[in-house]
Amino acid sequence: MAKKNSSSEVAISRRKIGGEAPMVVAEVTDSCLYTGFFGTLDSARMRLVTEKLLEVLERTGINMIIIDLSNIDIIDSAVAAHLVRVGETMRLVGTEAVFCGVMPVIAQTMINAGVEFKGFRLFRDFKSCLKYVLNKQGLMLVPFSPNPAEQAQQQQP
Amino acid sequence: MKYKTLKINNEFEAIHASELASNIAIQMGFGKLESSQITLAVSEIAGNAVKFAGKGTVNFNVKKNKRVLEVVIKDKGPGISKNNKIVGEGYKFFKTSLGVGLKAAERAMDEFFIKSKPGKGTTVVMRKFLHMPDDEIEYGVVSLNDEQNIVNGDSYVIKEFDGDKVLLSVIDGLGEGPVANKAANFVKDFIEDNYRLNLTKMVVKCDKYFRKQKKKKNGDITAAVFGLFLLKSGSLEYLGIGDTNIRVISKKKISLFSKGGLVGEYNLPALNVQKEHCGREIIVIMHTDGISDRFTDDILPLNQSAQKIADFIMNKFRREYGDATILVLKRKK
Numbered sequence: 481m482a483k484k485n486s487s488s489e490v491a492i493s494r495r496k497i498g499g500e501a502p503m504v505v506a507e508v509t510d511s512c513l514y515t516g517f518f519g520t521l522d523s524a525r526m527r528l529v530t531e532k533l534l535e536v537l538e539r540t541g542i543n544m545i546i547i548d549l550s551n552i553d554i555i556d557s558a559v560a561a562h563l564v565r566v567g568e569t570m571r572l573v574g575t576e577a578v579f580c581g582v583m584p585v586i587a588q589t590m591i592n593a594g595v596e597f598k599g600f601r602l603f604r605d606f607k608s609c610l611k612y613v614l615n616k617q618g619l620m621l622v623p624f625s626p627n628p629a630e631q632a633q634q635q636q637p
Numbered sequence: 638m639k640y641k642t643l644k645i646n647n648e649f650e651a652i653h654a655s656e657l658a659s660n661i662a663i664q665m666g667f668g669k670l671e672s673s674q675i676t677l678a679v680s681e682i683a684g685n686a687v688k689f690a691g692k693g694t695v696n697f698n699v700k701k702n703k704r705v706l707e708v709v710i711k712d713k714g715p716g717i718s719k720n721n722k723i724v725g726e727g728y729k730f731f732k733t734s735l736g737v738g739l740k741a742a743e744r745a746m747d748e749f750f751i752k753s754k755p756g757k758g759t760t761v762v763m764r765k766f767l768h769m770p771d772d773e774i775e776y777g778v779v780s781l782n783d784e785q786n787i788v789n790g791d792s793y794v795i796k797e798f799d800g801d802k803v804l805l806s807v808i809d810g811l812g813e814g815p816v817a818n819k820a821a822n823f824v825k826d827f828i829e830d831n832y833r834l835n836l837t838k839m840v841v842k843c844d845k846y847f848r849k850q851k852k853k854k855n856g857d858i859t860a861a862v863f864g865l866f867l868l869k870s871g872s873l874e875y876l877g878i879g880d881t882n883i884r885v886i887s888k889k890k891i892s893l894f895s896k897g898g899l900v901g902e903y904n905l906p907a908l909n910v911q912k913e914h915c916g917r918e919i920i921v922i923m924h925t926d927g928i929s930d931r932f933t934d935d936i937l938p939l940n941q942s943a944q945k946i947a948d949f950i951m952n953k954f955r956r957e958y959g960d961a962t963i964l965v966l967k968r969k970k
Contacts, residue, residue, distance in 0.1 A: 520655065520673065522680045523738040524688070554673035556741035585670050 501528035505536055512544040512613055514606075516581075518551035526559045530566050543575055544616065546609050550581025557593030560586075567600055576616075578602075580609035640697040651683035654695045661697055662706055666767055674745035675706065675765055681738035682710045682761045690714020690758070704767045704800020713758040717751070747798065767800045774803070777947030777965040783813075783927075783958055790817025791925050791962040792825040796832045801870050804832050807881060807962050808863040809925040811899065817960070820859045820901070823850070828865070836865045836876040837908045840900060847901030860901030864923055866893075868966065871917075876910045882930045886920040886939065889913075919968050922950070927961025929954045943967040 502525055505515045513536065517529060536542070547567070549555075555563075567577040580603040582590075590597075603609035614620055640661070645651045658679040662672035679695070686693030693712035700707055717739075743749040746763040753759035782789035790813065794806040806828050810820030827843050834842065850858045862879020875883060877895030885891040891913050898906040920939060924930070932954050938945055943965040955961050 520676050520680050522677055522684065523741055524681070524684045554670070554677050554745075556677060556737075556744060558737050558741055562737075 501525060501532045503529055503532060505532070508546065508610070508613065509617055509619065511541050512546070512617060513542055514546045514548065516548035516551055519553060521552050521555045521559055523556070523559055526562055530562070533566060534569070537570060537573055537575055544613055545570065545575055545577050546606070546613060547577055547579045548581045548606055548609075549579060549586065550583065550605070552583070552586060555586055555589065557589055557595055560590050560593070560595045564595060564597055564600070567597075571599075576601075578609055578613060580604065580606050640699075643695040643697075644692065645683055645687055645695055646692045648684065648687055651687045652680060654683045655680035658695075658697065658706075658708060661699070662765070665699060665703055665706060667706070667765065671765060675708070678742035678745040678749075678763055679708055679710070681742040682708075682763070685738055686710055686712035686714065686759070700764075701800045705764055706767075707762065707764045709760065709762050711758065711760045716755040716757050716759055717753040766798050768797055769801070769803070773970055774966065774968045775943045777943035777945065777967070778963070779947050779951040780960075780962040781927075781951070781955075782960045785958075786814040786817075786960065788815055788818040789960050789962075790814065790821055791927065791960040792818075792821035793923075793962055793964050794825055794828045794832075795964070795966075796829060798832060803868050803966070804828070805866040805868070805921065805923060805964060805966060806863055807923045807925050807964050808861055809879070809881060809927075809960070809962075810861045811859040811902070816857075816859055819857075820861045823847070823858060824861045824863055824900070836867060836874055836910045839865060840876060840878060840905065840908055844900050844905055851901075858901070860899045862899060862925075864895055866921060866923060868915075868919070868921065868968070872912065872914050873919075873921075874910050874912050876908060878906065878908075880926045882922075882924050882926075882928070884922040884930075884934075885915075886922070886934050886937075887918065888916050891915060917968060917970050919966075920946070921966040922946070922963070923965075924950070924963045925959075925961060927956050927959040928963055929956055 502519045502521070503515055503517045505513060508514050515533065570577045578601045579597065582602060601612065603612065643654050643657070645654055655676045659672045659676040662675045667675065683693065683695055690712035691714065693710055696709040698707040698709070739751070742763065747766050748764040750762045751759065776795055778793060780789060780791055780793055790810045792808040794804065796804040808821045808824045810817035812820065824843060827846060828839065831839055831842065847858060847860060862881050864875065864877030864881040864883055866883060867874040875893045877883060878898045878900050879895065881895050883893045883895070885893055893911055896906045928950060932950060938949055946967070947963045947965040950963050951961065
């Protein structure tokens with residue numbers, strides 16, 4: 481059943497389509513993680529995602545996690561409600577979950593089903609989410625000086 | 638349109654089936670959300686088959702002139718007992734995702750049937766109807782409550798199904814405010830759950846349902862008047878009980894009438910469904926008694942959109958008091 485394309489395509493598609501949770505997890509800072517889900521988030525995959533998230537939380541020092549929903553095609557209302565509960569579980573553990581990328585169509589499903597993201601910060605996109613998270617960690621992005629002479633000076637020890 | 642039976646033996650193949658479902662859906666003309674819903678439903682059910690039965694089969698059937706996608710998923714696994722089917726929402730998510738998955742699939746599809754007996758395997762039949770395109774059929778609705786009431790005692794239903802049929806209803810609950818609202822929504826929910834019944838059965842059953850509800854402890858429900866209009870490709874049917882109005886504008890002269898009476902209280906009048914053949918081009922106007930029926934066809938902006946027609950009638954013919962609902966259907970081809 482796997483398409484006989486280049487081996488890298490097969491490798492990617494295999495990872496995408498099953499056995500593993502459809503998600504990526506990456507460190508943003510020492511105490512903040514990013515996670516993005518993609519594709520169809522059905523109940524079975526939501527379980528895998530939940531297991532993986534809670535597993536990842538056991539790492540000490542994580543006090544924030546960005547949950548990016550912008551690559552989800554569809555989420556069922558019960559699954560969405562469960563996702564909120566996972567966020568609440570994280571809160572109990574001391575990790576703040578911050579959501580971004582809720583697509584309008586997904587938002588509509590959630591509202592119609594009465595799913596509430598009470599007490600959670602929601603951002604439109606990853607960029608604004610990142611700003612908030614860095615701010616919370618006492619960090620900020622600072623540009624290098626625009627003056628080339630100054631920049632050259634800075635780069636010298 | 639025939640697709641070969643797909644055998645699924647593991648999770649990868651179950652997901653592949655869901656992706657195939659999405660491709661078929663898109664080819665048929667389903668939108669992105671709808672095809673995602675189909676993917677989700679197939680993913681859930683096919684996933685269950687593999688998980689609980691080890692393997693299964695997936696069949697795709699495109700029906701009704703390519704307007705309905707039917708997916709049949711079978712397995713010869715342990716089957717689902719009646720109790721198990723309900724399990725799965727809420728905290729039990731972790732214990733078993735079976736019930737959650739079933740419910741999710743059901744929510745995602747228009748029709749969902751499951752035949753299962755412990756030890757005898759499971760068959761799930763699910764269907765999604767293609768909406769009729771805007772250039773073919775459009776609707777206009779305005780439904781307003783009387784200023785004195787907090788809620789609307791009127792309600793309405795627009796239910797497309799089978800890719801080529803639509804059931805319309807305007808409903809007026811008996812009483813005022815919350816009481817009327819409760820009755821109207823009672824009927825609305827009933828119609829939406831029973832849209833396949835023939836019109837007579839629908840009224841009789843609804844009436845019975847009202848009475849059953851009244852016998853319950855908190856059964857403080859009144860009654861309602863409503864009209865049921867079913868439009869098929871070349872014919873239409875109408876059954877209206879009480880003070881509810883309908884007007885049909887088409888090449889062939891069609892006059893439809895409602896019968897006096899009430900649903901949910903007293904005896905129903907004799908129920909005779911009016912059936913007529915009709916052309917593709919047709920405009921149907923239904924309204925509750927909050928709108929005066931003193932408008933003639935020639936003053937209506939019939940060449941404008943259904944919504945504009947509805948707005949026009951509401952603006953010019955709304956009565957001084959009472960909840961008012963106007964529903965316009967315009968089929969262009």
